[in-house]
Amino acid sequence: MNIKKLGKLALPYLVWMLVLVGIPLLMIFILSFMNTDGVSFAGATWTTAAWEKMFTLADTTNLQILGYTFLTAFVATVICFLIGYPMAYIVARSPFSNKFVILILTIIPMWSNSLLRNVALKNILSESNILDSLLSRIGLSFSIVFANQDQATFISIVIGLVLTFLPFMILPIYTVIEKIDESLLEASMDLGANRVRTFAKVTFPLSMKGVTTGIIMVFLPCFSGFAIQKLLSSGTVYVLGSLIEVNYIHDINFVSMLSIVILVLIFGSMMIVNKVDKEGATLV
Amino acid sequence: MAKKLIELKDITKMYDGTAVVDHINLYINENEFITLLGPSGCGKTTTLRMIGGFEKPDSGEVVMNGAVVNDIPPYERPINTVFQRYALFPHLNVYDNIAFGLRNQKVPKAEIAERVENALKMVSLPNFALRKVANLSGGQMQRVAIARAIVNKPKILLLDEPLAALDLKLRQNMQYELKEMQRKLGITFVYVTHDQEEALTMSDTIVVMKDGVIQQIGTPTGIYNEPKNRFVARFIGESNILDGVYVRQNLVSFMGAEFDCVDTQFADGEPVDVVIRPEDLDIIDAVGAKLIGEVSSSIFRGVHFELCVMVQGKEFVIHTYENRKVGEHVGLRVDSYEIHLMKVEHVEH
Numbered sequence A: 001m002n003i004k005k006l007g008k009l010a011l012p013y014l015v016w017m018l019v020l021v022g023i024p025l026l027m028i029f030i031l032s033f034m035n036t037d038g039v040s041f042a043g044a045t046w047t048t049a050a051w052e053k054m055f056t057l058a059d060t061t062n063l064q065i066l067g068y069t070f071l072t073a074f075v076a077t078v079i080c081f082l083i084g085y086p087m088a089y090i091v092a093r094s095p096f097s098n099k100f101v102i103l104i105l106t107i108i109p110m111w112s113n114s115l116l117r118n119v120a121l122k123n124i125l126s127e128s129n130i131l132d133s134l135l136s137r138i139g140l141s142f143s144i145v146f147a148n149q150d151q152a153t154f155i156s157i158v159i160g161l162v163l164t165f166l167p168f169m170i171l172p173i174y175t176v177i178e179k180i181d182e183s184l185l186e187a188s189m190d191l192g193a194n195r196v197r198t199f200a201k202v203t204f205p206l207s208m209k210g211v212t213t214g215i216i217m218v219f220l221p222c223f224s225g226f227a228i229q230k231l232l233s234s235g236t237v238y239v240l241g242s243l244i245e246v247n248y249i250h251d252i253n254f255v256s257m258l259s260i261v262i263l264v265l266i267f268g269s270m271m272i273v274n275k276v277d278k279e280g281a282t283l284v
Numbered sequence B: 001m002a003k004k005l006i007e008l009k010d011i012t013k014m015y016d017g018t019a020v021v022d023h024i025n026l027y028i029n030e031n032e033f034i035t036l037l038g039p040s041g042c043g044k045t046t047t048l049r050m051i052g053g054f055e056k057p058d059s060g061e062v063v064m065n066g067a068v069v070n071d072i073p074p075y076e077r078p079i080n081t082v083f084q085r086y087a088l089f090p091h092l093n094v095y096d097n098i099a100f101g102l103r104n105q106k107v108p109k110a111e112i113a114e115r116v117e118n119a120l121k122m123v124s125l126p127n128f129a130l131r132k133v134a135n136l137s138g139g140q141m142q143r144v145a146i147a148r149a150i151v152n153k154p155k156i157l158l159l160d161e162p163l164a165a166l167d168l169k170l171r172q173n174m175q176y177e178l179k180e181m182q183r184k185l186g187i188t189f190v191y192v193t194h195d196q197e198e199a200l201t202m203s204d205t206i207v208v209m210k211d212g213v214i215q216q217i218g219t220p221t222g223i224y225n226e227p228k229n230r231f232v233a234r235f236i237g238e239s240n241i242l243d244g245v246y247v248r249q250n251l252v253s254f255m256g257a258e259f260d261c262v263d264t265q266f267a268d269g270e271p272v273d274v275v276i277r278p279e280d281l282d283i284i285d286a287v288g289a290k291l292i293g294e295v296s297s298s299i300f301r302g303v304h305f306e307l308c309v310m311v312q313g314k315e316f317v318i319h320t321y322e323n324r325k326v327g328e329h330v331g332l333r334v335d336s337y338e339i340h341l342m343k344v345e346h347v348e349h
Ligand SMILES: Nc1ncnc2c1ncn2[C@@H]1O[C@H](COP(=O)(O)OP(=O)(O)OP(=O)(O)O)[C@@H](O)[C@H]1O
Pocket: B015, B016, B020, B038, B039, B040, B041, B042, B043, B044, B045, B046, B047, B084, B194
C-alpha cells in the first residue's frame, strides 16, 4: 500500500476533523482574543482582556485558582501512582491464571457511581458521619480531625480524586507489566542482578510507557474537572473547571481562554506520551 | 584428577504430571566442555535451567563445588547463560545489554568499555555498540546474547543452542572462538544442541538424552564408535542397524551369514543389534561376497558418494569415494573391528 492511497483514504476523516474539531478550536482561540456578547460576532472587538484577567499580577485570584488546581491534580496523581504501581505490579506478577479478573475485582468499587461515592466520602470525612452514628450504638466513636477547614478541603478533594481516577493509573501499568517477558527477568538475575536491582534496571524501565499513560490519564481529568472538587468542598473551592462552569454563560471569551490553557496542557502531555511511546515501540 | 564442579544427583522435574527430566545423574568437571544432545523436547533446556537456578528440581540435588545449591537464586551462582530465545533487554542498546552483568559487579567504567569492545569483536559485531537490539537480525541478536554472557568470564557458561541462527561459516567461526575461550579462560561449558555434528566437534563429553532420560554419556569418539543402543546409534550420525545373533565369542551372524567380530560381552546365542557405519562398508565384487545387493540410488555428497544398496530387502547406506551405477550388483565387506554390537532394548520406539 502506498502513501498516496492512504492519503486518499484519510481524506474523509480529515474533512470530518476539520469541520468538527479544527474550526471549533480555531473559533475558541479567536474568541479568547475578543470581546463578544456570547457566541456572536456582532459588535465584537479585539482584546487581550481575557488573557490579562488570568495572567495578571494585579489580581492573582485566578492565578491562585490555577495553582490550586494544579496542586490538587499533582498530589492526586502522585498518590495514584504510589498506590497504583504496587497494585498493578503485585497482580501482574501474581501466579494466578485469571489475573485480569482479580484486577477488575480490586477496582470495581471505584467504578460505582462517582456522585454517590463522593457524597459518601464527604459524609465519612465530616464530623458527624455515618460510621460514627453506627459505632456510637456500641459506645465507640469515629471522626477524622483536621487542623483547619482548608486542610480538610484539600485532603477531601485529593482523596476524592484518587478514589475516582486510580483505575486509570492501575490499568495501563498492569497491561505493560503483564506483557514483560519473564525471560528478561531471568536474564537479569542470570547476570547477577538481585530482585531489587532487576526491578530497577529491567521491570521499571520497561513499564515506563504504562506509567506515562497512567499519569496523563489521571492528571488530565484531575486538572480539568470540577464536580468532585465542588462536591467535596461544598462549593467553597474554585478550580479551573469551576471557573468555566460559572463563567460560560456571561463571559465566553474568558472561558475560551481557559479552554485554550487546558488544551495546551493536554497537547503538551500528549507529546510526552508520544515521545515515550516511540521509545516504547521497541518494547512490543 | 579433574575436579567435579557440578553434580546432578538423581534429578527429576515434573510438568503437569509427566517427568520431563527423569532421574538424571551427571557430573561435570572443571573446564570440561559437556554437551547435552537430544531431539526437540527431550529436556535439554529444562536440565540447563535447573543448573542455572531458574527451575527447582522436584527431587534430587544440584551440587556445585560440593555444596547443594537447589535454593540458591541465579544471581548468586557463578554462572552465565546464553538463552535459547536470546532474552536481550529491549530498552537497552547493544552496549548496555553486554555491559549489564559487568555493571552489576561494579566493574570500573573504563574496564567495562574495553571488555564490551572485545566481546563485540569476538562475536564479529564491531561498531554495533549503539544499535537498538530490536533492529538486529536473529543471528546478530544471538551473537549479542553470546557476548553478553561471555563478557563476564563466569566459572560456568550455559549455552542453549547458541549457534542455531547462524550460517555455516559464522557458526564454524564461533565454534572455534568458543573452544578457544574454554582453553584460555578455563571456563566450564555446558552446551545444548540438537546438531550432532556440532556436538561431536566441540565436546569433551557428550550426554545423549531422550524423553528426559540419559541414554549414554561418553567422549565423542566413544559415543560415535560404540553407541549403547539403537537410539544413540541413529541419533549420532547415519547407521546401518541390523538384527543379529551372537553365535559365540568373536562370531556374530546376521543377514544369513556369519562374521568375525571383536565384541565379547554377550552370551552365546543372544540376540543383538548390529551397527555398521556407512563409511565402514566397502564395496567389492559380488562374486564370493557374504553380502550381495543391487545399488538402488547414488547421491553425490561433496567429498563422497552416498550409495543405497538393497541386500535381501534391507537397505544399506554406504559412503564411498567410488561411484557405482544404479542397478549394478555389488558385494559388501566389513572389517571385524568395525562391526559394533549392542544389547537389544526391550522397549523400542
Ligand atoms: N514451563 C513448562 N511448563 C510445562 N511444560 C514444560 C515447561 N517447560 C518445558 N516443558 C515441557 O518439557 C519438555 C522438555 O522441554 P525442554 O524445553 O527442556 O526441551 P528441549 O530439549 O530444550 O527441546 P528443544 O530442543 O526443542 O529446545 C517439553 O515437552 C516441554 O513442552
